Amino acid sequence: MNANPLALFWEGFTIESYAQIDAQSLLIRLQPADDYLPCCSGCNQHTLAIHDISTRRVRERDLFQYRVWLDVPVRRVRCTTCGPKLEQIRWLPGRQRLTAGMVSWIESLVRLMPIQHVATLLGLHWHTVKAIDHRRLKREVTEPDKRRIRRLIMDEFALFKGHRYATVAIDADTQQVLWVGEGRSRAAVRPFFEWLGPETCGQIEAVAMDMNTAMDLEVQHHCPQARVVYDLFHVVAKFGREVIDRVRVDQANQLRHDKPARKVVKRSRWLLLRNRGNLKDEQALKLEELLQANQPLMTVYVLKDQLKELWYAPSEADARQRWQDWLNLAMSSGLAPVQQFARRLKGYVDGIIASAVYRLNTSVLEGMNNKIKVIKRVAYGYRDNDYFFLKIKAAFPGKAR
CATH class of the missing domain: 1.10.10 (Arc Repressor Mutant, subunit A)
Known part of the structure; x- marks a missing residue:
């Protein structure tokens, strides 16, 4: 039996002595084992020729309440092939401490x-x-197989306060994070497509995103055959902010002399923005009473529901017809915020209609963004973006196809 059982942890060495440095630290001095030939770290040949010996103090795993330090005699061997070379110590690679x-x-x-x-x-x-x-x-973190990438999802998330953002791109089929980069401009996302390369860009069929012109233009430039698919959630949320909120405020202002009615309209924001199926019975009743009493709010609420239906069309032809019907209703509503939104949405119609063929959305990536926020919060933020982005890639390695 080995007289020094702890020496089993350090191949090629035995314990010469040990001493307590202080109440929390223990120092173990090692010596080369008599029956172990040193090995050249360059060519892995064993040799008896020793060039010189130096002592290195290194940190080992803690033992009970002690922090353990080792004094290790590190030899340089005189290798016939490599010349003077540090010996190979498998449990102490390189020149680490x-x-x-x-x-x-x-x-x-x-x-x-x-x-x-x-x-x-x-x-x-x-x-x-x-x-x-x-x-x-x-x-x-492993590199993805670019040959199998066909559909992408791209979105942004906040890096820090003060409108600093990063863009993340994932494989829509495996949900593996492919790339993360700082910024959300065309110049910021261009390195992603350069990393993909012309061959991979040439096989991309569809890219889901929000209505981000920078990403849209860059996709069209690098992947001209790919279809851009705009996300339902982002478009409807934009309609809520720019149309429903504006109409609600205008209606409240018109009721400034009827304070009870004005109060009801002002407090109706979440009733109007939430999906009807998510409302409790009492909330659904309040919403119905509000819509019956206010025709403009009824109009924008119905238009919001019909706008969602564009993403559930069974074919592109049906989606285009639904869009034309929605556009006609919007332009005939007589509500300026609705008409203005509809005119702006015309430029994005192809990306909405494409959802009839490619059932893509950014909801998966939205869930990932929530986990990214947790990673950032647990670490109290990251000082090194390269390190942070590697953390994100490691957290989302993807799933098997």
């Missing part, structure tokens, strides 16, 4: 805890822990 076991332990912890918490727990510098996790992410 942390053992492989310690690095593995840190990698496990950062999957569960913020970097700052891991650094405090282990008594390490924040940058040390971050560098280890960064290397892990680069090792584990």
Whole structure:
């Protein structure tokens, strides 16, 4: 039986001595094992020729309440092939000051805890822990198979306060995050299509997005055969902000001399914006009474419901007919906010009609964006965007086709 059972953790070495440095630290001095030939780290050949020996102090995983340090005699061998070369120590690769076991332990912890918490727990510098996790992410995040990418979903999320955004693109079929980049302009999203390359861009069939002109134009430039599909949620939400809210405020202003009625209209925002199926019985009754009493609000509410139907058409021909019917109703409504919105929406009609062929939307990506917010909040934000974007890719590796 080995007289030093702890030496089993450090291949090629035995324990020479150990001492308590302070109440929280333990120092273990190692020595080369007599029956272990050093190995050249360059060519993996064993040799007896030693060029010189230096002692390196490294950090090992904690033992009970102690932080463990090792004094390791690191030899340079005189290799006949490589010349003077550091010996290969499998549990202490390269010139690190942390053992492989310690690095593995840190990698496990950062999957569960913020970097700052891991650094405090282990008594390490924040940058040390971050560098280890960064290397892990680069090792584990795999490149997608570009040959199989056919449909994309693109959206943006807030990086910081102050209108700073990033754009994320995913494979619509596997839900793997393909690319994340800072900004939402044409110039910001162009590197994504350059990364895809002409061959992959040439096989893209459809790209789902909100009504973002920058993304739209860049898709048309790099993937001219791809259909742009505008997301239902974003268009209807835009209708709610620009039309329903405007009409509601105008109606409330017209009722300034009837304070009870004005109060009802002013407080009706969420009743008008929420889907009827999500309302409780009492709320549904209030909505019905409101719409019966106010014709302009009834008009915009009906137009909102009919606008949604454009995305559920069984064919492009039917979708185009539904659009024409909706446009006629909007232009004949007599409501300026509705007419103005309808005129602007004309430029995006092809992307709405395309949903009849490609049933794509950004709802999956919206859910991912919520998880991205959690990743950012848990870490109290990220100072390094490259590292943050790797975190996002690691969180969404995709699913098998």
